[in-house]
Amino acid sequence: MRAKRQAIVHIGHKKTGTTFIQNQFFAARHDLRDAGVIYPFAEPNHSFALSGLFRSALMDRAPTPRDAYAADREGARAAVDADLRSVDWHTMVLSAEALTQFSRNELEALQAWLLDHVETIRIVFVVRDPVEWAASVAQQHLKTNGEVEALLHKPETPRWANIITRCRDVFGAQAVTVLEYERLAAEREQFSARFALAVDLPASVADLVQGREGGANESLSMEAALMLGRFNARVPERVGGRRNPARSGMETRAFAGLPGEKFDLPQDARLLAHAQSRDDVAFVAREFGITRYSYPAADVAPSRYTEAVSPAFLSAVANRLVALQGEAMTGRLLVDAERMRGDGDEAGAAAALNTAAARFPNDERVKRAVAMQRSGKGQGGEPAQEKPKDA
Template identity: 35%
Template sequence: MTRRAILHIGPPKTGTSAIQASLSHNRSALARFGLLYPGTGRDHSATLLALFRGRAQDYIRARKRTVPSGTSPISAKQFAAVQEQLRGRDWHTLILSTELMYGLKPPVMKQIKEWLDQYVDSYQLVAVVRDPVDWAVSYTQQRFKREGDVDTLLAQPRAMRLQRTFQRWEEVLGPGQHQILAFEELTADPAGMGAAFLTRLGLESAAAALSQEVAARNESLSWEAAMMMAELNTRRPFFVEGKRSGARSGAELGAFTGIRGQRFDLSDATRRQIFDETREDIAWVGERFGITRYDYPVTDLRPSSNPAGFSPEFITAVGERMADMANEIRIQRGLLQIAELRLEGRIGEAERARRRLEAMFPSDSRFHDEPEDDDAVVRWAAE
């Protein structure tokens, strides 16, 4: 049986997470059509990190950086499990999806191909393209989550370099039915990103069998939230001398995600800069893949919605977020106190503490649960 591998390389901010969420949620449905989406996680970053972890660790040590969690023994176990799946006989198409593959150098690309050559006969490279100016806006916003140099990020954003990356992969993989898909078409498809992705790869039957789409978590930042995150990154950098700062847990983003505010954007001058820098890429996408929707005149470039100052909506949202966080701290302390009192057999005190918190937070169901029967009897006796 002839087998092929579909390598979905991203790039970032092109709906990759939504596609991965759908494919991973529907592993069993895909398997019925001979499609293997290996592993148990959402994407295959850990699998590939385990594959070339030796090279990655040498690189990291040479620069005196900490070894990322993706190169831990856990990844090695995941890699072994994927290897076992690849040795199975009940599949004809392998789908690997990770944005990690977008930024690799040719030597590492070759290492991935050498590994897959054991299992497949051909390759299909797939990337998703997005309006390059919109992509730069979204990618810049993403970088604010870890970086704090506001002026540089806003004035010198990274441009999509799809042609260079795609051609590097093609040189490694050789000829095949390689494709580039339009992000805007995938997002507009009522069937959902995962089904739209499979349909455009000629896998209509599998696409029709997918269950309801699983929405990927939205981690976008409003303009104000991005500026606050950048300020945190400046004052408390995530990395200090190549190691994660002791002042950062890695969970800080949750305090800023979802806070309402103004739309994040780049200035008109920066948007024009990105537009000019990407004309060659866009021409290549049009000539090679027939996607011409991004080849529009500069007069059609949308004006910037770059805001000035903090909006009243943001001030309100921050106030609500701070109040919610303060309440959650009080609730967690209360739940811990109740649990400790019950463990000590002080059931009456535990119940009184529960009632106080129930009165304080009447809409929180965590204080509404009736205790177990034995506890109820002890409480009745104690009172």
């Protein structure tokens, strides 16, 4: 007889380390499976799968992996069920931001499916200081949204009580665990491991999902966030509900990680974020004994907000623009070389490639193209073809 199985369902409130947790569990999914912990589905963020399988109404949006699940729910469910029955495991871990938006009926549908596979379900929710959370949410929105003034002066409310109460109504009050972000984030690379230990997974499992230092820095400094937000106002990410063809998709990358002041909201917005979160703060204090956030407005830390631009930021922007321009020019030269080669103009193709090699010798794409040229193959790996001569 198999051991009792459990499901740990992480209700991924945004800007509480959710993506980091998802990426670490997904990266370790094969080792986790060997340890009896299954992290299902083909994407790190289970929002796509769970929305496609259980949401009763799906909003129109750009194509995502969600569509494959929604297009054939019965088939997708059968495939997941077969996978869950094919291996031996004791714990299933799910993590999805979209669960914060699930209605009671949708949560009940998820619950019914889970109970086909497990005996117990544990709901996990992470809370974060509502003032710092509001600043982080505004920074995130500035990556794609051009309503700068609204984002800076109208902070979001966390809605903890609303989300948690829905989950308790469906899964039971005893099933819900609330964790404090600040405890998990004491050491960034340990965040996922601390999460695993907090939900009572073995230390050996926590070791598997321990983060690694040196990951890409996707945060925005104050200067970068304000500049990108104003760019978004001029060149919106979406037009008429569709992706703007004037956008390259590289905009956030161009600004991420640039040095500058740490992003923050103006002081009036910080105080507003504090004031409008008091009901939620009282809720977690009363129901879960979390009093970390029950401080008075007088204790709200002073804002670091500034629109001054530092010399370091200006230099970094210039360097980043030069690098991006180099990438674009390299791509153009390689495309031209391939086009000329396709037209039978081997001399022109060689000249374009030589120009790329001379101007951008350290670009990995150029190195590969030159190596292929020397081996007698084109960029696509096919042998170079001479243009047929006229008879």
